[in-house]
Amino acid sequence: xxASALDATDRAIVRATQAxxxxxxxxxxxxxxxxxxxxxxxxxxxxxxxxxxxxRRIAAVPxxxxxxxxxxxxxxxxxxxxxxxxxxxxxGALPSVSHCYRRPRRxxxxxxxxxxxxxxxxxxxxxxxxxxxxxxLGPACRAHEVLYSTAILKKTGLRLGG
Amino acid sequence: xxxxxxxxxxxVLQTGFPIVARPFAAVAPKLGMxxxxxxxxxxxxxxxxxxxxxxxxxDAEALGGAFTLCAMAVPEERFAAVTETVxxxxxxxxxxxxxxxxxxxxxLATERPAAIAATIARIEAATGLPVLDLPKLxxxxxxxxxxx
Numbered sequence: 634x635x636a637s638a639l640d641a642t643d644r645a646i647v648r649a650t651q652a653x654x655x656x657x658x659x660x661x662x663x664x665x666x667x668x669x670x671x672x673x674x675x676x677x678x679x680x681x682x683x684x685x686x687x688x689r690r691i692a693a694v695p696x697x698x699x700x701x702x703x704x705x706x707x708x709x710x711x712x713x714x715x716x717x718x719x720x721x722x723x724x725g726a727l728p729s730v731s732h733c734y735r736r737p738r739r740x741x742x743x744x745x746x747x748x749x750x751x752x753x754x755x756x757x758x759x760x761x762x763x764x765x766x767x768x769x770l771g772p773a774c775r776a777h778e779v780l781y782s783t784a785i786l787k788k789t790g791l792r793l794g795g
Numbered sequence: 796x797x798x799x800x801x802x803x804x805x806x807v808l809q810t811g812f813p814i815v816a817r818p819f820a821a822v823a824p825k826l827g828m829x830x831x832x833x834x835x836x837x838x839x840x841x842x843x844x845x846x847x848x849x850x851x852x853x854d855a856e857a858l859g860g861a862f863t864l865c866a867m868a869v870p871e872e873r874f875a876a877v878t879e880t881v882x883x884x885x886x887x888x889x890x891x892x893x894x895x896x897x898x899x900x901x902x903l904a905t906e907r908p909a910a911i912a913a914t915i916a917r918i919e920a921a922t923g924l925p926v927l928d929l930p931k932l933x934x935x936x937x938x939x940x941x942x943x
Binding site: 647650651656658660661662672676680683691695707724725733734735737742786 | 810811815837850851852854878881895901932933
């Protein structure tokens with residue numbers, strides 16, 4: 634999937650909807666009117682972007698903090714490469730894990746190749762979830778750490794520009 | 796304070812929202828609500844910040860952007876100054892302080908992949924500190940489902 638697979642109309646739809654859908658009876662119609670398109674065209678293009686993975690899903694995203702998930706930790710794991718294809722998806726599927734990625738090791742400074750962002754109602758709950766991941770990985774994991782954030786230094790939204 | 800209805804709305808809508816002419820009308824019966832009541836509930840949850848977003852989640856890489864996660868071990872006495880230097884780069888999207896030897900973690904976002912390495916080189920030159928470049932190699936993705 635590359636950007637070139639999106640035409641100018643697709644990109645106009647992305648720009649019009651990336652901050653959210655209008656909250657009204659016919660949201661796709663409203664987007665279509667803004668762009669001078671037919672609602673059926675907007676819906677068809679969004680369906681195709683959904684099928685191709687350009688849109689991951691259309692949904693409500695709850696704020697972790699508002700739901701009481703005030704603690705989070707970035708857990709990092711040194712997992713046998715040969716086992717990652719099997720174990721990565723298992724970690725990613727845990728309900729407490731929001732993001733799970735394979736990233737490169739950078740020896741000698743950085744031995745970890747699996748990152749899992751773990752959320753909980755408290756630090757203790759995060760630690761319990763991390764213990765659950767450790768049990769799931771078993772001997773395939775040589776070491777792990779949890780990095781807690783202590784300050785947000787900068788936060789800007791990721792947006793498609795002009 | 797969230798009502799039971801609010802929690803059910805969040806629970807159902809975080810799994811998906813249909814692409815049909817009247818999507819709220821399509822979902823509302825599952826929640827035992829009317830279309831307008833559901834719209835009003837979502838609007839309130841959005842305004843109260845209980846929902847941080849409502850709509851399509853785009854895959855930023857599929858849109859053509861390039862991203863990486865970077866880490867730096869910043870000496871404590873230089874932390875404030877380095878934060879200012881790093882944050883001044885428009886390519887730095889998020890930046891978190893974390894309790895670790897690698898105490899600064901930021902995401903770089905550029906329009907083209909080649910700009911990532913160039914930006915890292917500029918940050919290293921500006922700060923005099925090495926940057927760990929930890930791009931995503933694979934994502935083990937499953938839609939997050941929080942217990943509302």
